[in-house]
Amino acid sequence: MDNPSSRAWAVVTLTPVDASRVVEHYLQLSREELSLRFFSGMPEAPDRLREWVQSTVTSMLNRNKVQHLGIVDPQASESLIAVGSWGPSLGLPKTADFGVSVVPKWRGKGLTLALLDHACTKAVQAGMETMRVDYRPDNSPVRTLLQSVALVLPVGQGQASAKASLGPYAIEVRKVVESVAAFLDAVGMGPSGEAKL
Numbered sequence: 493m494d495n496p497s498s499r500a501w502a503v504v505t506l507t508p509v510d511a512s513r514v515v516e517h518y519l520q521l522s523r524e525e526l527s528l529r530f531f532s533g534m535p536e537a538p539d540r541l542r543e544w545v546q547s548t549v550t551s552m553l554n555r556n557k558v559q560h561l562g563i564v565d566p567q568a569s570e571s572l573i574a575v576g577s578w579g580p581s582l583g584l585p586k587t588a589d590f591g592v593s594v595v596p597k598w599r600g601k602g603l604t605l606a607l608l609d610h611a612c613t614k615a616v617q618a619g620m621e622t623m624r625v626d627y628r629p630d631n632s633p634v635r636t637l638l639q640s641v642a643l644v645l646p647v648g649q650g651q652a653s654a655k656a657s658l659g660p661y662a663i664e665v666r667k668v669v670e671s672v673a674a675f676l677d678a679v680g681m682g683p684s685g686e687a688k689l
Contacts, residue, residue, distance in 0.1 A: 500602065500606075501563050501574075501602060501603055501606035502563070502564070503561050503562070503563060503606055503607060503610040504561065504562050504563070504564060505559065505560070505561060505562075506553065506560035506561060506562045506572075506575070507553065507560075508550070508553045508554055510553070510560075510562070510572075511546070511549050511550055511553055513562075513570060513571070513572050514549045514552075514553065514560070514562070514572060514575055515542070515545050515546050515549050516571070516572070517562075517571075517572040517573075517574075517575050517593070517595065518545050518549065518575070518593065519541075519542065519545060520595045520596070521593060521595065521596075523541075525593065526545075528627075528634070529591065529593045530548065533548075552577065555579070557579050557580055558577050558578070558579030559577065559578055559579060559611075559614060560575070560576070560577045561575070561576045561577065561578075561607050561610055561611065562574065562575050562576070563603050563606060563607065565598075573594065573595050573598040573603065574592065574593070574594040574595070574598065574603040574604065574606075574607055575592070575593050575607075576590065576591065576592040576593075576604075576607035576608070576610075576611060577590070577591050577592075577611075578590045578591075578611035578614065578615055578623070580618075580620070581624055584622075584624070586619065586620055586621040586622060587620065587621070587622040587623075587624055587655070588611070588615040588618070588620040588622070588623050588624065588658075589623075589624050589625070589626065590608060590611050590612075590623055590624070590625050591625070591626075592604050592607050592608070599633070608623075611623070612658055612661045613661055613664070613665055615658060615661075616658050616661040616662045616665045617665055620658055621657065621658055621659070621662075622655050622656065622657060622658060623655070623656050623658055624653050624654070624655045625638060625653065625654045625655075626653050627653075627654065638654045
């Protein structure tokens with residue numbers, strides 16, 4: 493999944509403090525795009541949409557086992573132009589789930605891959621071996637992304653899942669950890685970051 497354009501974007505971790513920014517991000521998406529991201533539960537009445545998004549975002553950001561990620565608009569630091577999340581799959585050992593959304597004017601610039609790269613690295617660090625993406629077959633941007641990173645695309649009705657091995661990320665993470673350990677050893681620091689006596 494290595495993509496030079498994905499490395500140009502700084503990925504930040506989102507917390508409950510960022511709830512209002514995440515809400516504004518989702519409200520920039522069309523109703524159809526919101527349904528592709530959240531699958532179900534969205535109210536039909538447009539005037540209830542903001543309330544529903546606020547409730548959904550608050551619930552999402554308070555889940556301890558899910559990490560939420562974002563990319564900030566380089567011209568407007570309060571605006572999130574992309575939001576992603578990853579966390580352990582229920583009932584699937586060593587498997588993580590990934591979800592993402594990008595506001596329309598920022599699509600095609602490597603933001604999804606930047607978030608996916610970051611999520612895969614963090615998932616490997618957490619001991620995961622597989623990354624899974626649930627998607628609706630009619631979500632062509634997600635289908636295109638999954639094809640570009642060589643994930644298997646099962647055929648399904650209504651909802652499908654694609655999975656990819658995190659093995660290549662495990663190798664890269666191991667190299668980084670080994671490099672940091674070698675550096676700490678060279679400067680006289682133990683693995684815990686404490687100075688050696």
